[in-house]
Amino acid sequence: MSDAAELSCKEAARLMSKRQDVALTNDEQENLKNHLYQCLSCRRFEQQLGFLRQLAQRYSKGGAATENEPT
Amino acid sequence: MADKKNINPPDRMAALFAEVESHRGYLVRFATAKLRDGDQAEEVVQEALLAALDGVGSFSGQSSLRTWLTSILKFKIIDFQRRVIAERAHFSQAPDEDDSADPEWMDRLFDDTGHWGQRLAEWSNPDDALQQKQFFEVFERCMDKLPKAAGRVFFQREVMGIETDEICKEEGISASNCWVMLHRARLALRECLDRNWFQGVKS
Ligand SMILES: [Zn+2]
Numbered sequence: 001m002s003d004a005a006e007l008s009c010k011e012a013a014r015l016m017s018k019r020q021d022v023a024l025t026n027d028e029q030e031n032l033k034n035h036l037y038q039c040l041s042c043r044r045f046e047q048q049l050g051f052l053r054q055l056a057q058r059y060s061k062g063g064a065a066t067e068n069e070p071t
Numbered sequence: 072m073a074d075k076k077n078i079n080p081p082d083r084m085a086a087l088f089a090e091v092e093s094h095r096g097y098l099v100r101f102a103t104a105k106l107r108d109g110d111q112a113e114e115v116v117q118e119a120l121l122a123a124l125d126g127v128g129s130f131s132g133q134s135s136l137r138t139w140l141t142s143i144l145k146f147k148i149i150d151f152q153r154r155v156i157a158e159r160a161h162f163s164q165a166p167d168e169d170d171s172a173d174p175e176w177m178d179r180l181f182d183d184t185g186h187w188g189q190r191l192a193e194w195s196n197p198d199d200a201l202q203q204k205q206f207f208e209v210f211e212r213c214m215d216k217l218p219k220a221a222g223r224v225f226f227q228r229e230v231m232g233i234e235t236d237e238i239c240k241e242e243g244i245s246a247s248n249c250w251v252m253l254h255r256a257r258l259a260l261r262e263c264l265d266r267n268w269f270q271g272v273k274s
Contacts, residue, residue: 061107
């Protein structure tokens with residue numbers, strides 16, 4: 001019997017971060033999926049992590065895309 | 072006796088200054104398009120114009136003045152971008168605080184059972200934020216506040232897009248250590264952006 005480990009948010013967050021750099025193992029993926037299914041805060045964290053990456057990339061290209069100063 | 076007198080040098084310089092100056096508007100627009108930042112553009116154009124006036128003797132007149140100025144500006148922009156990247160890459164090497172200053176920092180985000188101490192709020196209009204210069208300023212300040220090693224690793228990974236392996240090797244740390252640092256940086260940045268931007272944006 002494979003006892004799917006219940007992840008805490010702390011562990012889930014660590015896995016989501018790790019996933020940005022390397023592939024997770026099957027177990028890790030499965031546990032994370034189960035946790036995300038039932039945890040709204042972690043789903044938000046997942047989105048925000050993705051946004052953070054997008055933000056850093058945009059920043060590396062010079063920041064805000066608007067050519068005209070917003071007034 | 073019909074020796075045509077040259078316009079005296081100061082007048083000639085003044086005329087050239089004025090002509091160079093007349094291209095400033097165009098150059099600023101060019102630099103802004105490239106740098107996507109009005110203030111930075113003004114700064115770079117200023118540098119370029121000073122360099123141009125310094126080296127005005129080397130202007131052959133074969134290309135138009137605008138073309139010549141633009142080519143100087145292009146070099147200055149590349150210079151400027153390099154400088155910004157280098158400063159960013161090293162900003163976090165300030166000698167003071169490091170990760171060990173507050174080892175419990177990360178734990179305080181979560182309660183004893185490992186759940187978020189506070190429920191995460193949704194970020195509204197993140198795409199909108201990406202259009203705003205002020206948001207990037209907040210992001211910069213948040214990066215500045217990271218512990219030095221975490222900030223350096225985050226910058227290399229996310230801004231420069233360097234692979235983790237390479238960063239770890241450079242930093243002389245293990246891969247797992249690298250991930251821990253990146254994770255801390257992401258958590259801290261998330262907090263910082265949340266507090267300093269998204270909680271104020273309600274729509
Ligand atoms: Zn959770």
